[in-house]
Amino acid sequence: MALPRLDLVTLRAKTERVVELSIGESVTIRRIGRLEYLDLLPPMPAEVSGKPLTGTETKEETEQYLQEATGRELAWIRSLGPAERVARRAEMLECMYVTVARAIIDPRMPVDDVRRLGDDAHLIFSKVREFWDAEKNAPTNGGAVTIAAVEV
């Protein structure tokens, strides 16, 4: 049986959601690709990030990689001084705002306006992450693996 052709209507319908905000309005968001999100993340020092996964690791090796990566990241964050830690938090927050700004397609919203959304920005970001749930174990792109590391 022939597979159905993907058309833009289907692609849009499956990758867009309406999110109701606390202010009584709603926005339409699109799916953000995990690779797209990873590109937005602030870089970590080389000794912390380690070598990327190749996709050829066994499940056990992947779990071990994750544990090690998480351990390195936590140790690095603990080693930061208070000011550096605040700066890192600000970088991560900025990344979230940029992600949310990219995700909102109606009405289009620049990053400055997203910052003003307050808690609703976090709500939208959580909805962006819901898109990824269905494919957490997707056999490509390594996104699930990296997302787990990002969550720390």
Next chain:
Amino acid sequence: MLADFPVATSLEGERYVIVCRDIATAVFFYEYPDVPLLTECSDKESAEAQRRNWSQTMQWLRGVLVRATVEPPLTLELVNRLDAGALEAILGYAHAVGYWSDEQLQKQAAEPGDRGESTRAYLRTLGAMADEILPAPAIVAPRFGAVHMPFVRDLAPNVRRRVAELAAKTGVRPSAILNSPISETLLDYRILRDAQQYSSDPAYQLTGDDARIGYA
């Protein structure tokens, strides 16, 4: 040149096909990293450089899909929406045009981990798609970024070397190769590379009789 062909992808767990085109070599290698992932050169690099290569390779792969898909026409934003499905489609496209050989694919399918799993899924789809009727050629408006820019921007040094090598062997200008469909370039490259390997094998060399009858 290959006719437009279907490539399988997935979205929210459902399988679909998109229609792709055999794009020009320069368009295919636009933004190709100088040190691609999973090569010996890449393995020797520092973790930081490997991360950079990873990012560049992923950017290139998504760009290939933007430039090669004719139905539906995809922008980078739409490719990003496909998420993991985009990389499944790229795997299919790369195999269809000969970037990944059957042998590489079989080797990859035997690997543990995510890459092996996705390759096996692709191979199953490939079998199911064998009877798919090729789509009628789609008309797509040529976009400046996809058609013109690849010929303006400099290619990665490794691609330039390979193109120069192929041009020397085939006796054509490098620009002719860069304008050729990617499937033809890759096929020529593999055939000539394999022929070079055989040329050192005595079984493939000319005999004295060949020389006497004028083949040498």
